[in-house]
Amino acid sequence: MNTDSIFSSLDISHYIYLSSVLFCIGLFGVLTRRNAIVLLMCIELMLNAVNLLFVAFSSYMGDSAGQLFVFFIMVVAAAEAAVGLAIIVMIYRNVRSTDVGLFDKLKG
Amino acid sequence: MKSLLIIFLGAIAVLFFGIKRPERKSLPIALLVLIAALVFIPLDWIAFIHKHVPDWQIKYVPTNMLSWDTPALAFSGVLILAAIFVLGLFSKNKLHGADLLGLMLFSVCGGLLMTSFSNLIMLFLGIECLSIPLYVLAGSRKSDLGSNEAAVKYFLLGSFSTAVFLLGCAFIYGGTGSLDLDSLARATNMLGHMGIKSQLVMAGLLILMVGMFFKIAAFPFHFWSPDVYDGSPNRATVFMATVVKIAAFAAFFRLFHYAFNDIKGWWAMTIAVVSAATILFGNIAALRQQSMKRTLAYSSVAHAGYMLMAILASPFDGFWALLVYLVAYAFSSLSIFFLLDRTSNGNEGFSFDNFNGFGRTNKFGSLVLVIGLFSMAGIPLTAGFAGKFGLFNSIIGTYPWLLVIALLGSAISIAYYFKVFKNAFFGGEQQGTKLELNLMDTVMLGLAVLVILTVGIWPTVITGLQIIPAP
Amino acid sequence: MLSALIFGLPIGFLVFSFITILCALYVVTNDNPVFSVLALILTFFSISAHYVMLNAQFLAVVNLIVYAGAIMVLFLFVLMLLNLSKENEPKVKYGWHFAAVFAAGMLLIILAASLHKSSEQIMRNPAQDIGMVKSLGKVLFTDYLVPFELSGILFLAAMVGAVLLGKRDKNNETEAGDSSNNPS
Amino acid sequence: MELILIPILSGLIAAWAGKWSRWIALLGSIITGVLVVTLWSQFDPTKGFQFIFDKPWFSSAIHFKTGIDGIGLLLLLLINFLTPVILLSAFGKDKQSLVFALIVAMQGALNGVFLALDGLMFYIFWELALIPIYFIAGMWGEGDRFKTTIRFFIYTFIGSLGLLASLLYLYSKTPDPSSFSWEALVAVKLSVKEAIAVGAGLLLAFAVKIPILPFHGWQPKTYVEAPSFGSMLLSGIMLKMGLYGLIRWFMPLVPEALSFYNPIIVTLGIAGVIYGAYIAIRKKDLKGIVAYSSLSHVGLIAAGIATLSFTGLQGGLLQMLSHGVNAVGLFFAIDIIERRLHTRTLNQLGGIAKVAPLFSVLFIILVFGATAVPFTNGFPGELLLLKSIFSFHAWQGIIAGLTIILCAVYMLRLFQFSMFGKANNDQLTSFGALQWHEALGMMVLVLFVVFFGLFPQTLLDISGPSIQQLQQVIEQSKEVLS
Structure with missing residues (x-):
């Protein structure tokens, strides 16, 4: 991989824009979808946008802290996904659906 | 540090005990673990003041990931204390499996990380470590739809706000090149002094704040909290209302005062506006609720608005005000939620009617009720007043308009807090539900009332403690 | 090209x-x-x-x-x-889509506008080897040992939680129609 | 210090004492009264604040600081004299122990209000005094008591929040090391605009408590629906908190804004005089009449105080005392009637004088006091007040003077219709004699009415020098600014 050329010919702002776009796509998904599993996927997408941003900053600055942060985000995302899916399965058992729109029982 | 280790090991021990033993046995172990952890807080405090940090700690906790300075210890102490009361008072529920207790202890671990982090990575891990067990706790009444809803809402909103929070962190990392609180403080100091407007840092701060507002349920981002509070089992609700709030505000305070104090002009106004909006909205919304649990949920939104003021204040004043307020809020919530929990027969119906004729049947209970509600409403000589007074006092010089709004909010809050008195005391001759308190309940409630009154009458028991000023 | x-x-x-x-x-x-x-x-x-x-x-x-x-x-x-x-994918209203596009788009525009000229602030100091396993591993097990170990707590908690939610209670309340489908 | 602690402690004990609670409460309250009298005997009117007790409290800036001057002493005397009487009035019935506990607790809180020389302490006791009366009105009131009490509480609570805001603002302006003490707050210099804003907060609190006309919305209903001892506490003592606040805290703290506020207060006060009297004349409910007459009286007092003249302040103080005594006496008498005849509507009463001569003699003396007949306690105070208002503004003085006529109309109407005339109540025959505690309470009140009607100078001597000092303080801070 011709890595030098990336840093010299590509500005960091492109990565910022790319991850912003990714994050916003994820946000759009969170706002529009109602299937809990898809929502979870959209959140994963947002997390990945953040990861990309961290890696880009970290590489451009030559500082390893950002990459380590990404590592921890991945770790935590795995744990979170496990718990989240468990919750979704639990709900599916009760209501036979994963539609979060059904959950408007509690209103005030 | 020791407290964290003790609680972590204790959690594992509780889980192991829970395999074979009857469930009831694991509660004393969990309580003992927490009390042991609490004992180490003052010891660490003294050690820190006299610079006697033990060698092993320096040796085996290699870098500045966690810093157990005195503010961190103070918040940790309150947090552990609140956790003890949650476990002790809400143990009569059917749900006291060892696994749930273990999860609560894990969650407390996360809270301790949030009070003492000195690196954004640790803050992130702390938030997650606090919330992941809570998602499970919120849904621990598995066949109850309300509990299910609470779990899924809490989970989705929680991970969503984490993503937002992380985006903020990423931008700030890009703008300053560091994740460490000290180097962040140096970087922002430079930015502040040189008058550079770093767009990356500004955008990052804004996004970070939004993430935090989600976590603490401040006004435009509060909508999840009443549903979650309402749907969760009572024990989980109280845990959220006390331990989680303490941890979240300790973290918020630490982050903004340690790292971003030199660029206060960039974020102070946002927080002031959000604080005002939260106070007004929380109180007005609470006024319209029929269910008492929801009323308390909205009132906790309003309380979050008050506590935001501490972030605006100068570090020293803000710290004490926040600490006193957190103590007041935690203990009064605990006592009120306890009474609500016990007066509701079964799981349903947390309306104000639970308290009908309460005052005629329960002398001690009504004392607790009155003191708890007074403290919530901020009537003098209760801890709530001391906390509110500290907060108001710390911002009066800079944000007089915020003070006016906060006072207005207090006046509104009277209307719904005192609604309970109507049911409890003014309701004619009818008899209310008789509380059945065992020895531990009585002692713990008594202690809670004692704390509220002591802090209220003589706040210097807290504010007189010696602290090393924040860096 | x-x-x-x-x-x-x-x-x-x-x-x-x-x-x-x-x-x-x-x-x-x-x-x-x-x-x-x-x-x-x-x-x-x-x-x-x-x-x-x-x-x-x-x-x-x-x-x-x-x-x-x-x-x-x-x-x-x-x-x-x-x-x-x-088939059982829930549908949402069209207006809600529009609002979501609006919200996400606004965030994007704000981000783009605020970050317009920000790239100059990043100093370019690409070190070749920080992303390699060797160097990252070294940092991870020295400076970042504490968070690394703490993520163990996190995993344990998540594991316990997932099991807790997934398992069925023995002395159970009757769960609604649970015969046909058998998750976990 | 002990003046605050003894009543509150005895209240706490009384709350749990069951049968003995009334005696414990009475004892605590009388001991406090005796203490106040000993203070009086050692008191030297020419000096400023005396018996100062000063300890750091909330923080180094906020002290527990108490002390009295002549003004405070007079009001202390009033409270600690009236509370035992109020306790006596509640004595006979099978009351819960909580009643007595709350009444003495209230005495302690009020002592705190009148002793406080620290802003925050004043605020705290100001709030505390609200709580017992809230529960009294809520638990033993009649009618739609929850609505009434919550309205009462919110009105006064909003007012006191204004007080808190203003005090906090002044506190933030005190020079380093900042302090909440009265002297420090008085020394703060404000621009006129600031002073008007700060004054608005203070005035809100006091005007609601007094109540001055547009803020009186809570008052009549609360008076009518509260139990009799509650009405006594409210009218006899609570009102004085507002008036005292006006003298002690409002005037010296924002002297810069006085030229703006004083004419307003005078006008509103006089409007209150006329309005209250007008409604009182049309009312049929005995308690309602006394409630509105209170509105009328305090309006006059507030107007007199706001003239800031020596006569006005003296008259105001004197009238505060006598109004306290008279109002308590009237509510006492109404309570006695109501307890026996189970009604207090004017046209269902009448002819009581025939069956209860002793009672009617005591009653008429109280009525005379309230009407300010010469040689009763109401007279000198009212005279001084009218004189001061007249010299403040002649027309306003004349309008205020109407109060004498109006007051005579409604008071004599009250007395005549209830005591004389045809007996419209079939229970009248069983009216019976006064019980010992009723007789004792009324006698004491009547003695006071007559004694201080004849020798008002004893009271005026106590407060005179203090008032002059206060005027000096106000003048000084005014001068420095201009």
């Missing part, structure tokens, strides 16, 4: 960004969750490619293993288990 001439950008970046965004859009707009998962896996692959270009080989691999390999397979597994497909 043409694009490289027009934008002055490396072709690799362009191609993979294109794939990333396209797949991400597919994830959020598709009605069938199974396809969403597959598209998401593709997204992760292209993001891994970005990592490689950015000299973060370790993370590129971890990303593939953890996200594409573990998390997404978990998703797929649950989807198959619950037998969710296009």
Whole structure:
């Protein structure tokens, strides 16, 4: 991989824009979808946008802290996904659906 | 540090005990673990003041990931204390499996990380470590739809706000090149002094704040909290209302005062506006609720608005005000939620009617009720007043308009807090539900009332403690 | 080549960004969750490619293993288990779509506008080897030992929680119609 | 210090004492009264604040600081004299122990209000005094008591929040090391605009408590629906908190804004005089009449105080005392009637004088006091007040003077219709004699009415020098600014 050329010919702002776009796509998904599993996927997408941003900053600055942060985000995302899916399965058992729109029982 | 280790090991021990033993046995172990952890807080405090940090700690906790300075210890102490009361008072529920207790202890671990982090990575891990067990706790009444809803809402909103929070962190990392609180403080100091407007840092701060507002349920981002509070089992609700709030505000305070104090002009106004909006909205919304649990949920939104003021204040004043307020809020919530929990027969119906004729049947209970509600409403000589007074006092010089709004909010809050008195005391001759308190309940409630009154009458028991000023 | 001439950008970046965004859009707009998962896996692959270009080989691999390999397979597994497909995919109102586009678009515009000239602030100091397994591992087990160990607590908690939610209570309340489907 | 602690402690004990609670409460309250009298005997009117007790409390800036001057002493005397009487009035019935506990607790809180020389302490006791009366009105009131009490509480609570805001603002302006003490707050210099804003907060609190006309919305209903001892506490003592606040805290703290506020207060006060009297004349409910007459009286007092003249302040103080005594006496008498005849509507009463001569003699003396007949306690105070208002503004003085006529109309109407005339109540025959505690309470009140009607100078001597000092303080801070 011709890595030098990336840093010299590509500005960091492109990565910022790319991850912003990714994050916003994820946000759009969170706002529009109602299937809990898809929502979870959209959140994963947002997390990945953040990861990309961290890696880009970290590489451009030559500082390893950002990459380590990404590592921890991945770790935590795995744990979170496990718990989240468990919750979704639990709900599916009760209501036979994963539609979060059904959950408007509690209103005030 | 020791407290964290003790609680972590204790959690594992509780889980192991829970395999074979009857469930009831694991509660004393969990309580003992927490009390042991609490004992180490003052010891660490003294050690820190006299610079006697033990060698092993320096040796085996290699870098500045966690810093157990005195503010961190103070918040940790309150947090552990609140956790003890949650476990002790809400143990009569059917749900006291060892696994749930273990999860609560894990969650407390996360809270301790949030009070003492000195690196954004640790803050992130702390938030997650606090919330992941809570998602499970919120849904621990598995066949109850309300509990299910609470779990899924809490989970989705929680991970969503984490993503937002992380985006903020990423931008700030890009703008300053560091994740460490000290180097962040140096970087922002430079930015502040040189008058550079770093767009990356500004955008990052804004996004970070939004993430935090989600976590603490401040006004435009509060909508999840009443549903979650309402749907969760009572024990989980109280845990959220006390331990989680303490941890979240300790973290918020630490982050903004340690790292971003030199660029206060960039974020102070946002927080002031959000604080005002939260106070007004929380109180007005609470006024319209029929269910008492929801009323308390909205009132906790309003309380979050008050506590935001501490972030605006100068570090020293803000710290004490926040600490006193957190103590007041935690203990009064605990006592009120306890009474609500016990007066509701079964799981349903947390309306104000639970308290009908309460005052005629329960002398001690009504004392607790009155003191708890007074403290919530901020009537003098209760801890709530001391906390509110500290907060108001710390911002009066800079944000007089915020003070006016906060006072207005207090006046509104009277209307719904005192609604309970109507049911409890003014309701004619009818008899209310008789509380059945065992020895531990009585002692713990008594202690809670004692704390509220002591802090209220003589706040210097807290504010007189010696602290090393924040860096 | 043409694009490289027009934008002055490396072709690799362009191609993979294109794939990333396209797949991400597919994830959020598709009605069938199974396809969403597959598209998401593709997204992760292209993001891994970005990592490689950015000299973060370790993370590129971890990303593939953890996200594409573990998390997404978990998703797929649950989807198959619950037998969710296009038919029972909930629909939302059209106006809500519009509002969501508006919200996300506003965020994007604000971000883009605020970050317009921010790139100068990043000092360029690309060190070649920070993203390699060797150097990252070294940092991870010295400076970042505490968080590394604490993530163990996190995993333990998550594991206990997932088991707790997944298992069925013995002395159970009657769960609604639980005969046909048998999750976990 | 002990003046605050003894009543509150005895209240706490009384709350749990069951049968003995009334005696414990009475004892605690009388001991406090005796203490106040000993203070009086050692008191030297020419000096400023005396018996100062000063300890750091909330923080180094906020002290527990108490002390009295002539003004405070007079009001202390009033409270600690009236509370035992109020306790006596509640004595006979099978009351819960909580009643007595709350009444003495209230005495302690009020002592705190009148002793406080620290801004925050004043605020705290100001709030505390609200709580017992809230529960009294809520638990033993009649009618739609929850609505009434919550309205009462919110009105006064909003007012006191204004007080808190203003005090906090002044506190933030005190020079380093900042302090909440009265002297420090008085020394703060404000621009006129600031002073008007700060004054608005203070005035809100006091005007609601007094109540001055547009803020009186809570008052009549609360008076009518509260139990009799509650009405006594409210009218006899609570009102004085507002008036005292006006003298002690409002005037010296924002002297810069006085030229703006004083004419307003005078006008509103006089409007209150006329309005209250007008409604009182049309009312049929005995308690309602006394409630509105209170509104009328305090309006006059507030107007007199706001003239800031020596006569006005002296008259105001004197009238505060006598109004306290008279109002308590009237509510006492109404309570006695109501307890026996189970009604207090004017046209269902009448002819009581024939069956209860002793009672009617005591009653008429109280009525005379309230009407300010010469040689009763109401007279000198009212005279001084009218004189001061007249010299403040002649027309306003004349309008205020109407109060004498109006007051005579409604008071004599009250007395005549209830005591003389045809007996419209079939229970009248069983009216019976006064019980010992009723007789004792009324006698004491009547003695006071007559004694201080004849020798008002004893009271004026106590407060005179203090008032002059206060005027000096106000003048000084005014001068420095201009």
